[in-house]
Amino acid sequence: MAMPEVIRPMLAELAPSPFDSPRHLFEPKWDGLRALAFITPGDTWLQSRRLRRWRRTFPEVIAALRALVSGDSAILDGELIVPDASGRPDFEAAVARARMGEPAARRAASERPAVYVVFDLLYLDGEDLRGSPLRIRRERLHARALHWPQEGTVLLCPGAVGPGRALFESALGLGLEGAMAKELDSPYLEGRRSRCWLKFKPFAEEAMWVVGYVPAEPGGIRALAVASPPGRLAGLVGTGLSAAEQRRLRASLACLARSSPPPDLALPSPAARLPREAAGIVWTQPVRQVRVRYLERTSAGWLRHASVVSLLP
Incomplete structure (x- = not known):
C-alpha cells in the first residue's frame, strides 16, 4: 500500500477521573503540540493537528527522525514538547516555536531544542497499521525503538497496562499535563474523538x-x-x-x-492581548x-x- 500523505489524528475524550484497567494502556499526557511524523527515504516532515506541514520549523526533530528511521517508510504519532530549564514541557514555548520562520527556528533548535515523544506507529514499509489493535501497533513500535537512546530529540513514550491512578499521580508529580488511557484492542480511528482514548487532567x-x-x-x-x-x-x-x-x-x-x-x-x-x-x-x-x-x-x-x-x- 502506498504511504498516505495526510492522516487526521485520532482524538481523546475527557474522562472525569483516572482508573485502573487491564484492558488499557496508560501513558503520560505531554503538554505540547500534537504532531504526526511522515518519513520516507527521500523526504521527512511533521504534520500538525490542523494538517499544517512543518519541514523547517523543527529541524532538529526532522534530522533525528531521519537518523533513527533510516531507510524506512513510516508514519508516527506523537507530541512535540519544548522542555524548560527543569526539563518540564513548556506549552507556550512549543507554540512559539511552531510560529517561527526558518532562521529563528534554526537558532531555537540549537539554543533550546524540541523533543518528539512518539506513542503510536500507523504505517511501516507498505503496511497500513491503522486497522490493527493498539497492542500490535505498540509492539511494532517497541521493536523499532529498541535501539533509540533514552535521552535525546526523539523518545518513546513510556506506558503501563493496568495502574492508571498511579501513573496519573506520577505524571502530575513530574509536572506533566495528566494521563491518557487507551484501549489495547482499539484500532486507530482517524479524525475521530472516541472513548477508546480517554484523557485525565487535574482541573x-x-x-x-x-x-x-x-x-x-x-x-x-x-x-x-x-x-x-x-x-x-x-x-x-x-x-x-x-x-x-x-x-x-x-x-x-x-x-x-x-x-x-x-x-x-x-x-x-501588560503583555496580554485580547483573543x-x-x-x-x-x-x-x-x-x-x-x-x-x-x-x-x-x-x-x-x-x-x-x-x-x-x-x-
Missing part, C-alpha cells in the same frame, strides 16, 4: 464574574468573558451550558450590556457569576482549557 474550579459574552444565533452564547477578581479579565470561556440555559443567561445579560468594557476592567498582564474572538463581544456590568473549571493560567494570565460548570445565583 481547578473558581467562581468568576461575567463581564461580557460572544453571541451565537439563534439567541445563544458562543463564549463568556470572565474576570477574576472582578477587575481582571481572565479570558473567553466556552459555556458548556444547554441551549435553554444559554438563552436565559443571554436574556439576563442583555439587561446589563454596555457599549464598552467595564471601566475598571484590566487585562491579566481574536473578542471582536464580536457584548460587554456587560460584572453582576452575574459562574463557576469555571480550568487547567491552568498562562504566564500572561489567561485561562487554559476552561469551561463553565454552572451558573451561580
Whole structure:
C-alpha cells in the first residue's frame, strides 16, 4: 500500500477521573503540540493537528527522525514538547516555536531544542497499521525503538497496562499535563474523538464574574468573558451550558450590556492581548457569576482549557 500523505489524528475524550484497567494502556499526557511524523527515504516532515506541514520549523526533530528511521517508510504519532530549564514541557514555548520562520527556528533548535515523544506507529514499509489493535501497533513500535537512546530529540513514550491512578499521580508529580488511557484492542480511528482514548487532567474550579459574552444565533452564547477578581479579565470561556440555559443567561445579560468594557476592567498582564474572538463581544456590568473549571493560567494570565460548570445565583 502506498504511504498516505495526510492522516487526521485520532482524538481523546475527557474522562472525569483516572482508573485502573487491564484492558488499557496508560501513558503520560505531554503538554505540547500534537504532531504526526511522515518519513520516507527521500523526504521527512511533521504534520500538525490542523494538517499544517512543518519541514523547517523543527529541524532538529526532522534530522533525528531521519537518523533513527533510516531507510524506512513510516508514519508516527506523537507530541512535540519544548522542555524548560527543569526539563518540564513548556506549552507556550512549543507554540512559539511552531510560529517561527526558518532562521529563528534554526537558532531555537540549537539554543533550546524540541523533543518528539512518539506513542503510536500507523504505517511501516507498505503496511497500513491503522486497522490493527493498539497492542500490535505498540509492539511494532517497541521493536523499532529498541535501539533509540533514552535521552535525546526523539523518545518513546513510556506506558503501563493496568495502574492508571498511579501513573496519573506520577505524571502530575513530574509536572506533566495528566494521563491518557487507551484501549489495547482499539484500532486507530482517524479524525475521530472516541472513548477508546480517554484523557485525565487535574482541573481547578473558581467562581468568576461575567463581564461580557460572544453571541451565537439563534439567541445563544458562543463564549463568556470572565474576570477574576472582578477587575481582571481572565479570558473567553466556552459555556458548556444547554441551549435553554444559554438563552436565559443571554436574556439576563442583555439587561446589563454596555457599549464598552467595564471601566475598571484590566487585562491579566501588560503583555496580554485580547483573543481574536473578542471582536464580536457584548460587554456587560460584572453582576452575574459562574463557576469555571480550568487547567491552568498562562504566564500572561489567561485561562487554559476552561469551561463553565454552572451558573451561580
